[in-house]
Amino acid sequence: METDVKRRIMLKGSLAVGVLGVAAGAGLLTPRVVLAAWPKEAFAAKMMPEMLQALLGSDSAQESGEIKIKAPDIAENGAVVPITVSTELAGASSIAVIAVNNPAPLVASYELGEGTEGFVSTRIKMGKSGDVVAVVKADGKLYSAKKEVKVTIGGCGG
Amino acid sequence: MAKKSIKIRASLKDDVTTVKALMTHPMETGARKDKKSGETIPAHFIQEVTCESGGKNLLTAYWSGGVSQNPYLSFKFKGGNKGDKLTLSWVDNKGESDSAEVEIG
Missing domain, CATH: 1.20.5 (Single alpha-helices involved in coiled-coils or other helix-helix interfaces)
Incomplete structure (x- = not known):
């Protein structure tokens, strides 16, 4: 027992x-x-204000002429849309690239190190025509610019 | 992960170093369906790309599946010197990673 x-x-x-x-x-x-640092909430957000809040801690961005988005007016292939964002804003610390009409609008977020210029270039997917928005954080404030891209063949889904 | 998934180049001109990198990755969003089987292809994309030189972080990129397949990334920074080592590495949502080192030329 x-x-x-x-x-x-x-x-x-x-x-x-x-x-x-x-x-x-x-x-x-x-x-x-x-990856604790990967901003999951911001990537899941569908609306701009909540996305910006989750990503950059503020939900309003001021439009600025000092941000330039280089993107094609018409993208024949939505799977590969070259986007270049550059800014002359002093103290730019981060750049976010948002494709407004994508199922997951936030495409990329860049944190710039010291000495890194306000310039990033990537190729993104776009589901359909719409605005590409760039949000730049400079000295704690948010600035934005947008450019419309027409997509002939979508790059999301299949 | 396949070896050498990163092609990288860094060139110095007028005190500004331009870094260009090309990574090999499927970048699946998780929303796409296989045309034959109709099954959803699971998400598989690079989440984080970091680039540093001389112990200094130059750029951290957080990506979603919205970045194109075989991603291209380019950025510029000041203060680099010829011959400096520069390291770029990525981690994807499955925990796979790769990194590459290049000399600024």
């Missing part, structure tokens, strides 16, 4: 260790999956 109880405790113990081991193993196997 007594041995039986002991055996049971042993089993319980080893089971617990087993579960812990698996948990730790899982944790070790995915070392960099948890």
Whole structure:
């Protein structure tokens, strides 16, 4: 009888260790999956104000002529739309690229290091025609500019 | 992950270094469907790209699946010197990663 109880405790113990081991193993196997810095909420946001709030901590951006978006007027292939954002704004610390009519509007967010110029160039997908908005954070304030791109063939879905 | 998924070049001109990088990645949004089977293709895209030189962070990019397949990235910075090492690395939503080093020329 007594041995039986002991055996049971042993089993319980080893089971617990087993579960812990698996948990730790899982944790070790995915070392960099948890990207705390990746702004998940902002990427999930459908509307501009909540996106900007989640991403940059403010929901209003002032239009600025000092941000230039270089993008084609007509994009024949929505899967590859070259977008270049440049700004002369002093103290620019981040640039966000938003395709307003995309299912996930926030496409890319760049944090600029010290000495990095207000210039980024990427190719993005666009589901359909619409505005491409660039939001620049400079000295804690948000500035924006937009450019309409007409898309002949969509780049999202299939 | 396939080896050498990053092509990178950094060139210095008039105190401004221009970095151009091309990465090989499917950049699946997770919304696309396989035409034959009708099944949704799971999301697989680069989430974070970082670039640094001399222990200084130059650029951090956070991406969604809205960036085109085989992403291209270009940016400029001041204060680089010829021969300086520059490292670019990416991590995707599956935890895969790669990095490449280049000398500023």
